[in-house]
Amino acid sequence: MDIGIEAPTATDAMIDEAIALVRGARVAVLTGAGVSTDSGIPDYRGEGAPVRTPMTVQTFLASEHARKRYWAGSHLGWRNFGAAQPNRGHLALAQLERAGNVAGVITQNVDGLHRRAGSRHVVELHGSMDRVVCLQCGQHYARQAIADELETLNPSIDLSTAIRPAPDGDVEVDDVDAMVIPACTVCGGVLKPDVVFFGEFVPITTFQAAAALVTSSDVLLVAGSSLVVNSGIRLIEQARRRKLPIVVVNRGVTRGDSRAAVKIDAGASETLVAFADALTGTGALAHRGV
Structure with missing residues (x-):
């Protein structure tokens, strides 16, 4: 009996399935607060x-x-x-953009960490602090x-x-x-x-930029969002209507789970790093000191 090798988990299988789905595709990414929790910024709706x-x-x-x-x-x-400093998840997305895997990031966060991590095409749905x-x-x-x-x-x-x-x-x-x-x-x-405060609407031009990114992509990847905010679920619906595969990475249930081709119940940082390592070279982020 082999005791030195861990059997793949259900989460590992979901990650592998998602990687196969996004490999070679033009991916639009929608991020929420769960992407920034590892930077010390609390999640608004997560457990605890x-x-x-x-x-x-x-x-x-x-x-x-x-x-x-x-x-x-x-x-x-x-x-x-x-x-707060960008974490491994932010850096992984910036790396995936540089490698041509990610077309751009749409974020519901207002912390500016995607830009600071090096992502160039960022649509900040709710502005920036x-x-x-x-x-x-x-x-x-x-x-x-x-x-x-x-x-x-x-x-x-x-x-x-x-x-x-x-x-x-x-x-x-x-x-x-x-x-x-x-x-x-x-x-x-x-x-x-x-x-954007509660009671305000996302500016029309901002939402149009986000929608254009989704509609020009092959896959929508959602990371760290429960999709409670309407702007996020509207983008999910746009992807669904265009029959784009949707991958959801989030701890716990989201409003997009029923629409997802793959749902990964795991942390955003480690999952995004796994994506970057698989799509751009194993251990690539380790060489950046993260």
Whole structure:
């Protein structure tokens, strides 16, 4: 009896089936929060994720108090985002794009990690936290510049201690009304991170770019998304209508499982690395030090 060789698992078989499906194909990739959890960014809906009460665009626009509270909490979140680094899954997708296997990445994430990993064709469905936009004149700013301004405008508030995590995953801010939030330097308008809030729609041109990537591809690969957000499921439906094979990689159930040619119940990072190793050369990522 051989004891030194592990028998292939059901997951291994699914990965092999998916690799055979995407080999030689033009692949569009749709990613969700599960791709970034290995970078230390929490998943919104995965098992064990805290319950969050998201800021809606209606609340943000209606109340200066709400905007101050949002910017205080967002400042804490930006620190975490700024410290996060691309993980093996992000790097694997960038490598697959360079090798010609992946046509582009559509992401529901706002952390900018696909771009930082080296992916060149990235459609950020919900925007990116590293940009800030004026809601009045449309002027854009680098997020770090606004973060620095927030610190400058509030020299008497230690934002590292005034902002505390709450049990429900939200934040509590001591004396939020004492905070001063930056305004647009061009017109004095309200600033907002360049992301899609709850209650907002994905910009038409952004969704069209995502849809064009799907419709020009041979396979749609979904990684790390439960597909609860409507923009993701709309892209799944586009692929289904065009009879494109759909591969879903996610821990747990997704809304796309019934439409998938292959469903892999596994982590995104290790699965994407397996794809990259098989399609571009075994152990390729190891040579990049990851």
